[in-house]
Amino acid sequence: MMLIPCPWCGPRPRVEFSYGGPADRARPADDAPLEDWTRYVYERDNPKGAARELWRHGAGCRQWFVLERDTVTHAVAASHPLPGAEVAP
Amino acid sequence: MTRYSALSLIRQGFAGHTGWSRAWRDAAPQDHYDVVIVGGGGHGLATAYYLARNHGLTRVAVLEKGWLGGGNVGRNTTIVRSNYLLDANAAFYEHGLKLWEGLSRDLNFNVMLSPRGVLNLAHTDAQMESFARRGNAMRLNGIDADLVDLPSIRRLAPLLDTSAEARFPVVGGLIQRRAGTARHDAVAWGYARAADALGVDLIQGCEVTAIERDGTGAVTGVETTRGRIGCEKVGLCVAGHTTQLADMVDLRLPIESHVLQAMVTEPVKPCLDTVVTSGAAHCYISQTDKGELVFGGDLDGYPSYAQRGETALIEHVCAAAVALFPAFSRLRLMRTWGGIMDMTMDGSPIIDKTPVPGLYLNGGWCYGGFKATPASGWCFAHTIAHDHPHPLVEPFALDRFARGATLDEKGVGPTPVLH
Ligand SMILES: Cc1cc2nc3c(=O)[nH]c(=O)nc-3n(C[C@H](O)[C@H](O)[C@H](O)COP(=O)(O)OP(=O)(O)OC[C@H]3O[C@@H](n4cnc5c(N)ncnc54)[C@H](O)[C@@H]3O)c2cc1C
Numbered sequence: 001m002m003l004i005p006c007p008w009c010g011p012r013p014r015v016e017f018s019y020g021g022p023a024d025r026a027r028p029a030d031d032a033p034l035e036d037w038t039r040y041v042y043e044r045d046n047p048k049g050a051a052r053e054l055w056r057h058g059a060g061c062r063q064w065f066v067l068e069r070d071t072v073t074h075a076v077a078a079s080h081p082l083p084g085a086e087v088a089p
Numbered sequence: 090m091t092r093y094s095a096l097s098l099i100r101q102g103f104a105g106h107t108g109w110s111r112a113w114r115d116a117a118p119q120d121h122y123d124v125v126i127v128g129g130g131g132h133g134l135a136t137a138y139y140l141a142r143n144h145g146l147t148r149v150a151v152l153e154k155g156w157l158g159g160g161n162v163g164r165n166t167t168i169v170r171s172n173y174l175l176d177a178n179a180a181f182y183e184h185g186l187k188l189w190e191g192l193s194r195d196l197n198f199n200v201m202l203s204p205r206g207v208l209n210l211a212h213t214d215a216q217m218e219s220f221a222r223r224g225n226a227m228r229l230n231g232i233d234a235d236l237v238d239l240p241s242i243r244r245l246a247p248l249l250d251t252s253a254e255a256r257f258p259v260v261g262g263l264i265q266r267r268a269g270t271a272r273h274d275a276v277a278w279g280y281a282r283a284a285d286a287l288g289v290d291l292i293q294g295c296e297v298t299a300i301e302r303d304g305t306g307a308v309t310g311v312e313t314t315r316g317r318i319g320c321e322k323v324g325l326c327v328a329g330h331t332t333q334l335a336d337m338v339d340l341r342l343p344i345e346s347h348v349l350q351a352m353v354t355e356p357v358k359p360c361l362d363t364v365v366t367s368g369a370a371h372c373y374i375s376q377t378d379k380g381e382l383v384f385g386g387d388l389d390g391y392p393s394y395a396q397r398g399e400t401a402l403i404e405h406v407c408a409a410a411v412a413l414f415p416a417f418s419r420l421r422l423m424r425t426w427g428g429i430m431d432m433t434m435d436g437s438p439i440i441d442k443t444p445v446p447g448l449y450l451n452g453g454w455c456y457g458g459f460k461a462t463p464a465s466g467w468c469f470a471h472t473i474a475h476d477h478p479h480p481l482v483e484p485f486a487l488d489r490f491a492r493g494a495t496l497d498e499k500g501v502g503p504t505p506v507l508h
């Protein structure tokens with residue numbers, strides 16, 4: 001099974017985690033034009049290869065974090081705490 | 090092309106089956122076509138066939154990077170049905186089911202449609218209520234649906250654990266009796282053979298690497314691993330790789346690619362003659378003509394282009410199957426495999442023109458594109474030939490997301506893994 005390195009708990013089995021969408025999506029301002037909101041809510045880069053994604057360690061520390069992963073080989077490159085959560089516990 | 094019939098079979102029987110001709114030509118790419126279809130799966134082949142049959146367009150090529158039928162059309166669990174709640178989906182899939190019912194005759198190829206019924210199990214009273222709602226919606230749309238009670242379910246699937254002690258106690262179900270299964274390879278081969286007979290070129294080992302456009306932005310051809318091919322129109326039918334083709338023209342799509350797995354047990358004597366599904370257990374089961382039990386479940390849950398999945402999901406599906414049918418616990422699993430699904434943000438497909446003149450999009454089939462094959466080919470061919478969406482697929486427009494007119498059967502929102 002794929003091992004995912006939680007920034008807080010270290011490598012843990014994939015089944016403890018869930019995928020939560022692509023990382024780095026900037027939420028538009030409340031009054032941004034409709035096209036910006038459509039892009040944000042519905043459109044996806046859907047990369048084949050290197051990807052940056054949000055994952056959550058639901059069966060562990062329950063933290064969200066960023067996972068760098070390859071969507072073809074499933075190799076995991078790195079994981080990072082979310083900005084603002086950098087302090088180690 | 091030899092017409093297949095009982096007589097030709099008998100004749101070939103006496104001739105030692107040496108006189109059968111190839112089912113389709115191994116065409117080499119020509120310089121120019123009216124329409125190029127990218128992707129030789131079920132949808133691409135059906136589109137090419139209906140372009141020729143319904144619209145008289147025969148300067149058509151299907152370009153397939155691998156071999157015909159090597160994608161999802163040959164990987165699915167073969168369920169064919171039209172048991173949808175929303176009007177747009179019901180009308181489209183019911184048109185499809187009607188085409189399925191005449192398909193073997195139309196293609197002169199036995200697609201082995203088996204209308205054995207698809208039974209959805211309810212495990213709670215609330216689920217029965219929602220099944221009653223969906224069943225009524227289906228009937229209002231002229232589609233057969235029956236709400237069934239426990240004794241009827243016991244008759245339909247005697248091996249199903251319907252005891253009160255079951256891991257997932259069954260309280261009732263919804264059945265569409267005209268639904269069932271079809272032989273997936275036969276569908277690909279049947280459409281391929283029939284399209285070829287009408288003059289369509291089927292070109293295998295030919296990957297599209299770029300879409301060529303003129304100064305106005307209109308499509309003028311494609312670059313492929315077998316050279317440049319000019320054309321007036323390009324239709325995309327590439328399932329899990331829709332994003333990669335759209336990237337070639339900088340079109341962003343509401344699609345995420347995920348792997349869906351399926352698996353079969355060793356073959357056993359006939360023991361299940363209907364398709365049984367349980368949303369609560371995340372599992373659906375049928376028995377093939379060879380006797381194998383086919384299990385399917387949910388997506389692995391995260392984006393993937395790997396065409397293989399993880400063992401945790403296999404274990405989960407098998408646990409659910411055994412909970413529903415305890416007798417199956419003694420069977421050995423024989424094979425597992427995966428296919429890449431183009432999951433949309435509302436769980437419904439996209440068939441439409443695109444903002445690029447001459448480029449047409451067919452994709453976003455999620456779990457359910459096999460049953461859609463005939464209707465999808467029919468409507469996509471119309472959309473390409475008339476440069477205007479077929480009325481049945483107007484609701485599947487690409488801009489429905491921007492308009493807020495999503496078709497979300499489950500009502501779960503833009504989270505593809507939940508559809
Ligand atoms: C495990 C599993 C179970 C399923 N069960 C069911 C079910 O029970 N009922 C149901 O209705 N649906 C089911 N589906 C969904 C269904 O199989 C798909 O939605 C449907 O087959 C997709 O359309 P297609 O047949 O055209 O795709 P495919 O057969 O995948 O065809 C797409 C083709 O495009 C080709 N291609 C991609 N990129 C390029 C390129 N650049 N150049 C040239 N060619 C390219 C690929 O090689 C491929 O052959 C299931 C799918 C899976 C994986």
Ligand SMILES: [Zn+2]
Nearest residue numbers: 006009057061
């Ligand atoms: Zn953790």
